[in-house]
Amino acid sequence: MFTRDILWPAVIGLVLMFLLPLVTDAYTLTVLTAYAMLALSLGFIWGFAGILCFGQAAFFGLGAYAFAIASINIGTPWLPFFIAILVPALFAAVFGAVLFYGRLSDVYLAVVTLVMTLILFKFMNSSAGDGYKLGTARLGGYNGIPGFETLTVPWDSSEYLYDTSLYYFAFLLLIVVYICLRLLLRQPFGRALVGIRENELRAELMGYDIRLLKTIAFSIGAAIAGLAGCIYANWAEIVTPALFSLGQSAEIIIWVIVGGAGTLMGPLIGAALLGYTKFLLGQQSLIDNTFILGMILVLAVLLLPNGIFPAVVSIVKRVAAKFSTGRSPRSRAASRRSKLPNKTGHQADGSNRRGSTQSSAQSSAQSSAQGKSHNHRDDDGAAPIDRGQ
Amino acid sequence: MDYAAVVAVEIFYAVAVLVLISAGLAVIFGMMRVINLAHGEFLTLGGYAAIVSNKAGVNIYVSMLVMAPLAAALFGFLVERLIIRWLYGRLINTMLATWGLSLAMMGGFTMIFGNTTTGIATPIAGFTYGRYQLSGYNLFVIFMAIAVAVGLYLMLKTTRAGLIARGAMQNTEMTSAFGYNPSRVYLITFVAGSALAGLAGGVMAPLVGLNPASGANYIAKSFITVIAGGASIVSGALTSAGIFGVISQTVTLLSTPAVGEIALLVVAIILLRLLPTGITGKFFKGRI
Amino acid sequence: MRNVEVEVRGLTMQFGGVRALDQVNFALARRELRCLIGPNGAGKSTFFKCLAGLLEPTSGEIMIRGENTTGWLPHRIARLGVGIKTQVPSVMNGLTVRENIWLAAKRNSTVAEANRMASSIAARVLIDDVLNEQVETLAHGKRQLVELAIVLAGRPWLVLLDEPAAGLTAIEVDRMIDVIRDINTDAALIIVEHDMHFVRRIAKQVTVFHQGRVLIDEDVDQVMSNPDVRDVYLGKQL
Numbered sequence: 001m002f003t004r005d006i007l008w009p010a011v012i013g014l015v016l017m018f019l020l021p022l023v024t025d026a027y028t029l030t031v032l033t034a035y036a037m038l039a040l041s042l043g044f045i046w047g048f049a050g051i052l053c054f055g056q057a058a059f060f061g062l063g064a065y066a067f068a069i070a071s072i073n074i075g076t077p078w079l080p081f082f083i084a085i086l087v088p089a090l091f092a093a094v095f096g097a098v099l100f101y102g103r104l105s106d107v108y109l110a111v112v113t114l115v116m117t118l119i120l121f122k123f124m125n126s127s128a129g130d131g132y133k134l135g136t137a138r139l140g141g142y143n144g145i146p147g148f149e150t151l152t153v154p155w156d157s158s159e160y161l162y163d164t165s166l167y168y169f170a171f172l173l174l175i176v177v178y179i180c181l182r183l184l185l186r187q188p189f190g191r192a193l194v195g196i197r198e199n200e201l202r203a204e205l206m207g208y209d210i211r212l213l214k215t216i217a218f219s220i221g222a223a224i225a226g227l228a229g230c231i232y233a234n235w236a237e238i239v240t241p242a243l244f245s246l247g248q249s250a251e252i253i254i255w256v257i258v259g260g261a262g263t264l265m266g267p268l269i270g271a272a273l274l275g276y277t278k279f280l281l282g283q284q285s286l287i288d289n290t291f292i293l294g295m296i297l298v299l300a301v302l303l304l305p306n307g308i309f310p311a312v313v314s315i316v317k318r319v320a321a322k323f324s325t326g327r328s329p330r331s332r333a334a335s336r337r338s339k340l341p342n343k344t345g346h347q348a349d350g351s352n353r354r355g356s357t358q359s360s361a362q363s364s365a366q367s368s369a370q371g372k373s374h375n376h377r378d379d380d381g382a383a384p385i386d387r388g389q
Numbered sequence: 390m391d392y393a394a395v396v397a398v399e400i401f402y403a404v405a406v407l408v409l410i411s412a413g414l415a416v417i418f419g420m421m422r423v424i425n426l427a428h429g430e431f432l433t434l435g436g437y438a439a440i441v442s443n444k445a446g447v448n449i450y451v452s453m454l455v456m457a458p459l460a461a462a463l464f465g466f467l468v469e470r471l472i473i474r475w476l477y478g479r480l481i482n483t484m485l486a487t488w489g490l491s492l493a494m495m496g497g498f499t500m501i502f503g504n505t506t507t508g509i510a511t512p513i514a515g516f517t518y519g520r521y522q523l524s525g526y527n528l529f530v531i532f533m534a535i536a537v538a539v540g541l542y543l544m545l546k547t548t549r550a551g552l553i554a555r556g557a558m559q560n561t562e563m564t565s566a567f568g569y570n571p572s573r574v575y576l577i578t579f580v581a582g583s584a585l586a587g588l589a590g591g592v593m594a595p596l597v598g599l600n601p602a603s604g605a606n607y608i609a610k611s612f613i614t615v616i617a618g619g620a621s622i623v624s625g626a627l628t629s630a631g632i633f634g635v636i637s638q639t640v641t642l643l644s645t646p647a648v649g650e651i652a653l654l655v656v657a658i659i660l661l662r663l664l665p666t667g668i669t670g671k672f673f674k675g676r677i
Numbered sequence: 678m679r680n681v682e683v684e685v686r687g688l689t690m691q692f693g694g695v696r697a698l699d700q701v702n703f704a705l706a707r708r709e710l711r712c713l714i715g716p717n718g719a720g721k722s723t724f725f726k727c728l729a730g731l732l733e734p735t736s737g738e739i740m741i742r743g744e745n746t747t748g749w750l751p752h753r754i755a756r757l758g759v760g761i762k763t764q765v766p767s768v769m770n771g772l773t774v775r776e777n778i779w780l781a782a783k784r785n786s787t788v789a790e791a792n793r794m795a796s797s798i799a800a801r802v803l804i805d806d807v808l809n810e811q812v813e814t815l816a817h818g819k820r821q822l823v824e825l826a827i828v829l830a831g832r833p834w835l836v837l838l839d840e841p842a843a844g845l846t847a848i849e850v851d852r853m854i855d856v857i858r859d860i861n862t863d864a865a866l867i868i869v870e871h872d873m874h875f876v877r878r879i880a881k882q883v884t885v886f887h888q889g890r891v892l893i894d895e896d897v898d899q900v901m902s903n904p905d906v907r908d909v910y911l912g913k914q915l
Contacts, residue, residue, distance in 0.1 A: 052481060102662050107424070107480050111616050112658055118609045119654045126647030188783050195780045198769035202824075205729070205767065206831060207755035207784045246605055250488055257485065291496025297489025301482050302475055 005182045013175035017168065026167040028279055030235045033170040035271040037177065037228035039255040043267030044181055045221035046256060048190065049214060050197030054110040055117030056252045059088035059222040061243035062120070063229025068239045071148040073135035081151060084230035085223050092222030096215040103211070117249055124241035144240030151234050161234065170231045174268075177224055181264055184220075193217050247290065254297045260307020269309055391519030396642065402527045403641075404634030405534035410593070410607050411614040411626050412537050413586030418615050419622035420554055420578045422480060423473060426487040428611055429604025430494035431583055435461045435590025436599045437502065440509050449512045453591035461587020462580050469579040477575065491604060498601035506598040526595060533592050537585065542623045554578065610650075613657035617664075633657065680707035682835060682865055683728070688737035690723050690889075697723040698734070699889040705835075710857075710866045712876045712897075715886030716909060722764070724886065725839050725869050729761045730754040741835070756784075760833030760864075764840045766820040770813035774804060774823055777812055781830035794830055802826045802856050818849040825856055836860055838868045842875045854879055873910075877901065885909070 020029055038060050045051040066087035070080035095116065099109060128141025137145060151166070153159040161169050184190045196203045196210050204210055233239050242248065251274075259270020274296070281289050304311055414428045425431070438460035443452040472490065476483045513525035545551035556567070557574045565571050597603060614633055618625025633653050641649030683705040690698040698720045705711055713721040726732040728739060730751040739747045746754055755761065769777050775795045782791040782798070799805040802822045807815060812823055821841065828836055841857070842850050857879055860866060870876050876883065876897070883900040885892040887909045893900060900906055 054484075098662060104662070107484070108616070108661055110481065110484060111424075111612065112661055115609060115613060115654050115658055119651055119658075122647055122651050122654070126645065126651075188788065191776070191780055191783070194772065195769055198771045199767055201751075201763070202767045202769055202827070203780070204751045205755055205761045205763070206781045206827065207752050209752050246608075247492065250492055253485065254489070288496035288499045290492050291500065294489045294492030294494070294496060298472060298486050298493065299489075301486040301489065302472065305482070 005186065006179055009179050009182065010175060013171070013178070017171045017175070020171075021164075021167075024276070026164040027235075028276075030163075030167040030170050031232065032272050032275045032279075033167065033174055034228045034231040034235060035255065035275040036268045037170075037174050037231065038225055038252055039259065039267035039271035040174070040177060040181070040264065041221045041224035041228065042252050043256050043259070043261060043264060044224065045217050047261040047263060047267070048185060048197060049193040049217040049221075050106075050200075051214060051218055051221075052106055052110055053113045053218070053221070054253070055113035055115075055249050056221070056225055057244055057246075057248035058113070058117040058120050059092060059225035060229040060232070060248065060252075061124075061239075061241075062088040062091060062222075063226025064233040064239040064243050065124070065145070065229075066226065067230045067233045068145045068148045069134050069137040069139075071150075072137040072145070075149060076157065077149045077151045078154065080149075081230060084233070085226045088226030088229070089219045089223035093215060093219040096218035096222075097211075100211045100214045100218070114246070114249070117244055117246065121241055121244040121246070124244060142241060144238055146238040148233075148237075150237060166231075166234060170235075173227065173231070177227070178264060178268070185264075189213070189216075250297065251293065254293060254300070256307075257300045258296060258304070258308055260309035260311070262306070263309055266307050266309035270307070391521055394518065395521045395523065398523060398527065398531075399642065400635055400638045401531050403638035404630050405531040406593070407610060407614050407630035407634050408534040408538055408626060409530065409589045410586075411611040411618075411630060412541065413582040413584070413589065414611050415582075415615045415618065415622045415626040416541070416585060417579055417582035419625070420557055421477070421575055423477070423579070424480065424484050424487070424612070424616075425473075425582070426484055426608065426612075427468075427491035427494055427604075428487075428586055429606070429608030430491050430498075431461050431465065431586035431604075432590035432593065432607045432611075433498060433599065433601070433604045434464055434494065435587030436594040436597075436603065437498065437590075438587065439591035439594045440507055440599060443509050449509070449595075453594065454588065457591025457594070458584040458587040461590065462584035465580045465583025465586075466576070468583070469576050473579060474572070474575070491608070495601050495604065502601065504601060506600040508598045509595050511595040530592060530596075533588075537588070538623060538627060545622065550577075609654065613654065613661075617657055617660050619664075629660075632660075681705070682707050682709075682742055683867070684740040685724075685728075686738045686740075688724065688727060688739065689735050690720075690727060690732065691735040696889050698727070698737075701737070701889070701891055703884065703891065703894075705865055705867060708861065708863070708865050710861045710879065710881055711868070712880040712883045713867065713869045713886060714871070714873070714876055714883060714900075715892070719886035719909075720889040721869050721886040722839065723889075725837060725867070728754075728867065729759075729763075729837055731763075755831065758832070758834045760828035760831050760836040762824050762828050762836070762838045762841065764843065764869075766817070766824045768812050768820055768824050768827065771811065773809050773811055774799060774815075774826070775808045777823055778826050778830045781827040784831060791830075798826045798829050801829065801859065803852060818845050821845060821849070821853070822856070825853075829860065834864050836864050836866045838866065840869055840871060842870060842872050850875065873901075 038056065041059070042053065042056045045053060063084045067077075067080045067084035070083040071077050074080055099112060104112060124139065124144075125142050127139035128143070130138070132139040132141070137148075139145065151161040151169070153161065153165070185194070192203065192208050192213055195206070196208065196213060200210055229243065232243070255270035255274055256267045257270070258274060259268065260266030274293075278289060278293070281287070281292060300307070410432060413431065414425060417423050417425050417428075435457035439452040439457040442456040443449050447456060468490065472486050473483060476486055511524070511526040513529055515522055515524045515526075517523070545555055553569055553574060557569075557571060557578075597606070610633070614626060614629045617633070618627075618629040633656065636656050637649040637653035639649075640652040681704050683703070685701060685703040688698050688701040688703070689696065697718075701720070701724060703724075713724065715721045723732065727734045730746070730749050730753070733748050737747070738745060741754070741757055741759065744757065746757070751761070769780070772780075778795040778798055779791050782794040786794065796805065796808065799808050802825050804819060804822050804826060807819060812820060815823065821844070825838075825841070828838075838857070841853055845853060854875075857866065857868070868876075868879070880897040882895070883897045884894045885900060885903075885906050892905060892909060893903060895903070
């Protein structure tokens with residue numbers, strides 16, 4: 001466990017941290033690291049707890065704003081650093097409790113989280129003027145908040161974390177968070193989350209309180225997103241309502257989908273690759289950036305529902321299996337066919353199932369899925385399975 | 390007294406806008422259980438179609454009421470064949486794919502029309518009522534919303550196509566057992582929903598400055614109107630549009646439009662939390 | 678009756694205009710094995726779901742070991758020590774057999790204990806040969822047994838089984854019967870079952886449901902020879 005979950009990720013992470021500056025500058029790398037952290041936060045709650053949040057950007061933005069506002073009010077940056085993690089985590093705990101204790105199904109969860117992001121976006125956009133002040137910090141509306149104290153070296157408050165030093169700091173945080181998540185997933189709590197993702201009903205019948213576990217997972221995800229927002233705020237030295245935008249939320253989902261939900265490494269790679277692509281694309285004006293992002297999402301959902309990383313892993317495994325004797329990779333297709341009716345079984349009769357608010361929309365979608373299952377590829381990107389990390 | 394009348398018109402107008410911009414999404418969600426997150430961009434597409442054809446010399450009403458729905462319907466046809474069809478029954482994946490489509494369309498608009506705001510003039514002049522100035526075009530929007538709602542209701546209730554559609558809503562397998570190809574029913578539904586979105590976009594075009602990101606202004610409102618409305622197409626969209634329209638317009642009159650919109654969204658979240666199957670899931674089960 | 682562990686009084690379940698359960702009374706003694714039978718739509722599955730917390734009854738009371746569990750969520754009922762197996766195998770398809778059993782065991786044991794239990798329980802229901810296979814790769818019969826192992830891992834004193842024999846081969850049915858008898862040595866069971874042949878092999882006491890009511894509650898031989906029961910199964914009106 002120590003070698004696999006701590007030593008290797010740490011070594012590889014550190015090597016990468018020193019190699020990456022050879023590829024591009026620290027300024028770009030810092031924001032890519034923030035993006036990777038953000039992707040990790042969604043990758044965790046979606047891939048391992050089965051919570052698809054369409055508004056992860058809300059926590060990113062909250063973290064960034066919390067840092068900026070606290071920094072202006074307090075004057076020193078290290079307490080705000082923790083506030084930036086705590087505020088989104090608490091917000092998510094309360095918001096998540098309302099949702100999960102109300103047993104909203106995944107579609108409604110997606111809708112509600114999306115709407116929540118829009119509310120924050122609209123509110124921040126309309127917060128110009130002297131009326132909108134938190135302590136001494138003006139929210140600034142569309143223009144956002146500039147001019148707050150950024151992070152300094154802890155033992156020397158005149159030495160700012162800036163450019164290269166900020167990059168190393170951010171990357172170290174990323175390694176730490178990644179290792180913590182891997183360890184968490186080995187704990188009974190993490191395993192129970194995966195159990196819930198696999199089969200909520202069964203987890204419940206085993207005696208797990210899925211409402212509580214999901215709320216905690218959601219809050220952890222928000223804390224990580226808040227940390228990403230904090231790094232972003234230190235990098236950009238300004239926070240604006242665009243952090244809460246729908247486009248930002250979509251981008252996070254794109255990173256995770258392209259990288260592969262159900263793994264921790266996939267989202268990191270997805271964010272880094274797409275973030276860098278976006279940066280390169282930003283230097284040309286022939287094709288619109290948003291257009292390409294959108295097309296990537298459409299194509300990823302249609303063609304690569306499991307993401308790039310798991311696809312590569314499975315190809316590597318298949319090749320490896322050819323060379324080694326004995327076990328050939330198992331066919332998943334055969335067993336998946338039996339998975340579908342099973343899922344339908346306990347959800348379709350859920351129209352009257354108490355507590356479970358499987359909407360009628362949900363159950364009829366399920367039953368029509370059963371009827372038309374021959375039309376579908378046998379994999380559902382919304383219910384990813386751990387395919388190694 | 391005059392003021393009361395003006396407020397009443399304003400509120401009716403807010404409800405009408407919600408009905409109009411949600412109708413297409415409601416048809417697609419109600420019959421296919423597909424949430425089209427690119428709905429806002431379909432509206433924008435209709436808007437651009439109306440503006441472009443009007444600027445090319447087509448009569449304004451033809452541009453809005455014919456060209457806009459036509460353009461959106463054609464585009465809807467392509468989208469159904471190329472994307473939606475492969476994802477039926479997988480609600481979340483459809484949402485993700487259409488979200489991608491929404492971004493792609495936004496980018497496409499930027500490439501074609503540039504990142505600027507365009508618009509056309511309102512074809513109906515305003516008039517004074519007592520001490521107040523009223524927009525004649527707002528009355529036209531109210532009229533269009535009523536026409537769309539009544540038209541949808543009659544179509545679903547009295548025509549053969551409506552009967553098939555209602556059958557498909559209840560039970561897909563039965564429809565195919567009766568000899569109707571569900572894939573065809575879905576295609577027609579999606580195209581019809583797209584056309585309604587285009588129509589709404591066309592009708593709204595003179596009211597808003599259109600830019601590539603305009604869809605974002607519509608999607609949240611239409612989205613929650615439909616979801617909160619629940620599975621019943623007409624009664625669901627009407628009730629939730631009624632509730633949301635009244636609330637947001639009242640709050641807007643009392644404070645600012647931004648606060649009005651926030652109030653609308655907050656009410657939507659509360660409503661969804663309390664009635665997770667939508668208003669009609671609770672009160673009008675099984676109606677249209 | 679002495680040692681009553683489950684007592685149901687006046688249980689009624691209304692679905693719109695349909696009354697699926699109508700004033701059902703029921704009692705289960707310690708370590709009893711009870712089969713619930715009846716034609717389709719008789720209410721036995723609804724009754725089962727009410728017991729398991731999957732449905733909230735319209736009215737009536739369910740007492741499990743002195744606790745009024747009416748309206749409880751399934752996880753709270755499970756925590757009382759009630760193991761529940763649903764009709765369609767409800768297992769975690771993406772996990773291995775070991776992980777499935779481990780998760781169930783971990784709920785009320787230490788990690789070390791759960792590790793041990795995963796192997797020992799798999800051996801007990803004879804699926805230790807597939808311990809490290811992913812559940813989704815297993816055949817239906819094996820998955821039924823995996824679910825049974827999950828139920829056992831919670832160390833229940835009361836086990837609710839919904840149609841455990843459905844879709845099993847003859848050999849698998851034999852194995853299932855052995856496992857059920859094994860469970861019954863220290864736990865009570867309530868088994869909903871369609872297959873009369875299967876019921877005859879395991880049951881002592883049988884409750885027959887008909888049109889949402891309990892028709893008869895008797896020893897298995899008497900139930901089998903009861904003309905009313907035969908009529909119900911042949912579809913005659915009473």
